[in-house]
Amino acid sequence: MKAFNCKKPFNYFPVVVAVLVALMASSSGRAAEAAAAPQANRFAASIAPTERFEIDGVLVERHGHKGRPLILIPGLASGGWVWNETVRAFSGDHAVYVLTLPGFDGRPAAGPTPFATAQAAVNKLIVQRRLDKPVIVGHSLGATMAVALAEEAPGAIGGVVAIDGLPVFPGTENMEAAQRKAMADGMKARMASSGAQAFAAQQQGYMRAVGVVDMAKADDLAKLTGRSDPASTAQYMADDLLLDLRPGLKNIQAPVLVIAPWFDLDNTVQGQTITRENKLDYYRALMAGTPKLEVVTVAPARHFAMIDAPQQVNEAIRKYLAAL
Secondary structure (H helix, E strand, O other): OOOOOOOOOOOOOOOOOHHHHHHHHHHHHHHHHOOOOOOOOEEEEEOOOOOEEEEEEEEHHHHEEOOEEEEEEEOOOOOOOHHHHHHHHHHOOOOOEEEEOOOOOOOOOOOOOOHHHHHHHHHHHHHHHOOOOOEEEEEEEHHHHHHHHHHHHOOOOOEEEEOOOOEEOOOOOOOOHHHHHHHHHHHHHHOOOOHHHHHHHHHHHHHHHHHHOOOHHHHHHHHOOOOHHHHHHHHHHHHHHHEHHHHHHHOOOOOOEEEEEEEHHHOOOOOOOOOOHHHHHHHHHHHHOOOEEEEEEEEOOOOHHHHHHHHHHHHHHHHHHHHH
16 A cells, blocks of 8 residues: 655545535535435534624634533534534533624624634633633634634633644645735635525535535534525635644644544545544644644544544543643
């Protein structure tokens, strides 16, 4: 088997630019299916929070009240429902703050710099609620934000759990700033121009291709992510593509756990066959310089690892918290 070179950039990150472009280009054929009569959605039911409030457009739902605080940040186009199994697992022993960012899950549209604005809102949450060394658990875009928060205020963050999210968009790590900006601008223009039907169809195609293993779950999830504002989603995506947080990784004081999903059928990337260890090596390379780093895999799972393998994800988080 050909050895995989983890130094060569590859787009294993689930929000792959090429995949999104292809899905958007062919979304019209799926629009009617995505717009079919609604049925019961297994992920739509929310867990009643102890408290519900907003900070600068970020919806915050608190579950539980004791123990080290956990702040859960969903990924692109996702709502707090993505964390239901995590809330069930940890709200008995922790104060769990579940966020939904502006523009996602039917929330009002985000402003021109949504990533930075949402990051500032999370900082405000920590300060206003006097949260002592919270652990930031993020998925995808939310994981990147967790890394950014730990770099910005290293003394205030007690831990970071990043579920398939990294300090730089994989495949762009060797790009010059101008190249990254061109990619971000192009992606923003394509995504922002999607109408509601086309966006919903694109979400379905994405969920089926890279989101989760089970196609029925993929369709249910897509019906929820499809409620997000296309323009806001496009701007968050552009913000994410422009980021390269690697220079600040050395400043993080808290232990960082990166959870990488693994699915055997997705092990061919850019013509190379990769192993689970190859993927771990690549994620470690992108996190190089982090003082206290652990990278683990869960399987079988795709990008939404907390949906595909909730027990494995929760056990990894539980083990991490016990070691703090």
